[in-house]
Amino acid sequence: MSFAIRILVAGGIGLLALSQTACNMVPRYQLAQAQNRTRQLHEQNRGLLAQIQSLQQQIAGLNARDQTLQSRLDNLLAERNQLGTTRSPLSDATNRQFADLEKRYPGFEFDPQTGVSKFSNDILFESGSDELRADAGPLLSEFARILNTGEASQLNVLVAGHTDDQPVKKASTKSRHPDNWYLSAHRSINVVHELHKHGITNSRMGVAGYAEYQPRVARTSNDARRQNRRVEIFVLAPGASTAGWDPGTVKK
Incomplete structure (x- = not known):
């Protein structure tokens, strides 16, 4: 192989290597961004889940209180109706x-x-x-x-x-x-x-x-x-x- 051809081949290989390196750098940068975003979303999701659990506990407590008050009110209404119809x-x-x-x-x-x-x-x-x-x-x-x-x-x-x-x-x-x-x-x-x-x-x-x-x-x-x-x-x-x-x- 002539010297000129060897130079061209070597140059082509070098360009190919540079091109491949550049292609590999872009996905890794984007991957880092995506990983950071994923971590942020994960933390936000954990915070939202904690809020949901807290609200669910509050709702359960309010429902229990409502049931107690409704039962009390039903008893009082029944009592009052009985009294109202008593001669x-x-x-x-x-x-x-x-x-x-x-x-x-x-x-x-x-x-x-x-x-x-x-x-x-x-x-x-x-x-x-x-x-x-x-x-x-x-x-x-x-x-x-x-x-x-x-x-x-x-x-x-x-x-x-x-x-x-x-x-x-x-x-x-x-x-x-x-x-x-x-x-x-x-x-x-x-x-x-x-x-x-x-x-x-x-x-x-x-x-x-x-x-x-x-x-x-x-x-x-x-x-x-x-x-x-x-x-x-x-x-x-x-x-x-x-x-x-x-x-x-x-x-x-």
């Missing part, structure tokens, strides 16, 4: 006494058909409080006196508290009543304590709290909310039972 066990004489009480106290309502008494929260409590107003004492005293007279002294009572749809916001109120369930129940409890002071034995009484879930008026005006804030007292015959409470099993 009043009061005699005509007792009905007349409650009717007279209704005339003298504008914030007190009495239904002679069912024997249900309704107390406006305005005459019993200050806003957001479960402490009875000082001027609520005489009304509850007379109410207790009627229930301790004659055949009415054999009857039982269920005190049920209701709130409006406004959530508890004030920190001072929230520390005592985290939500309307607590507020409605605490008000009922304090009414029971007051009735006990006036001679109604604890074995004759029960307590319920409905929060905002049993409104008298299905509106959100100030007047509707005023009507929905109330305490109801259901008068029950001695053998009546509500929400698993059977007065017949209670030792008097």
Whole structure:
């Protein structure tokens, strides 16, 4: 092979080698970029999976809470429906006494058909409080006196508290009543304590709290909310039972 040909061959081989090296450098650079991007996406994916797991745990907790609250609400609704269809066990004489009480106290309502008494929260409590107003004492005293007279002294009572749809916001109120369930129940409890002071034995009484879930008026005006804030007292015959409470099993 001539010297010139050898030079050309050697040059061609050199160019081929340079070309191959250049081709190999580009894929490796792109591969490094792709690997870095893959690592970034992997880290992002791990972060998203952790967030998803956290949200799934929160959802599971909320679902469990919803089921508990729904079960509680269903029980209270069933209890209230039973009370609403119960015929009043009061005699005509007792009905007349409650009717007279209704005339003298504008914030007190009495239904002679069912024997249900309704107390406006305005005459019993200050806003957001479960402490009875000082001027609520005489009304509850007379109410207790009627229930301790004659055949009415054999009857039982269920005190049920209701709130409006406004959530508890004030920190001072929230520390005592985290939500309307607590507020409605605490008000009922304090009414029971007051009735006990006036001679109604604890074995004759029960307590319920409905929060905002049993409104008298299905509106959100100030007047509707005023009507929905109330305490109801259901008068029950001695053998009546509500929400698993059977007065017949209670030792008097």
